[in-house]
Amino acid sequence: MSFRLSARSQARLEGVHPDLVAVVRAAIADCPIDFMVTEGLRSPRRQAALVRAGASRTLKSRHLTGHAIDVAALIEGQVRWDWPLYPRIAETMKAAALRLKVPIIWGGDWPSLRDGPHFELDRRAYP
Template sequence: MMVTNSAANGFQFSRRSEQKLRSLHPALVQVAQLALRKSRVDFTIISSRRTLDEQRQLVATGKSQTLNSRHLKGEALDFVPLDPTTGKGRFDRGLAIEVAAAFMDAGQEQGCPVKWGGMWQGFEDIPHIEMMKTKQANPARASG
């Protein structure tokens, strides 16, 4: 069951983001919900689980480098920060760092550590968050 996330920071997932979250591993959903509450920057989910055909297209266009993406298992998502002045999605590294920090903090707190693609060497994937290991995910540690 998806619960609309309303936090002290006033951020809430859009219906589209909530729909994308439904296809993800439950532990990653919990991390995303907590990250939204913790983040100083609002964000939206732009990609979640993918089909192999979708992944092939992304590799063919150079937007991904692997056919073995965690997106195929619902263990990864892509986000875009929302510009604080316009409320529109903006691929801004500084804003993305704020969101990624909230994800990493939330992952540690939930017992489901995540990696941010913006820290990768060689192929920087700024919108990408993925679970480090599925076996570390602990859906029982839900925060609400």
């Protein structure tokens, strides 16, 4: 099955680095799980609000520079946060990134505070 990004997801990719956008677009076509982009570029004000709410722990998020996105799995059109869905999305995102030679980091691979919906460009290649 081949999925496509919705207009809302496309809009949320505005301001995101073109290499990360290319990875997302390639991944959605191959992913066995449909997903939507929930956040891309964030303002400092939005980031500060997320820190205050406990939804983020840093004011130096890669979202501030357009180097990160968050996704949500969609099952029968409904957002789902079940952890087993996110490694499957990540596998497809990583494969697309490898094909496109765009190094990415998946938040689900972090040793603490794992963040399954989060993908960002690797700082070593995209400072």
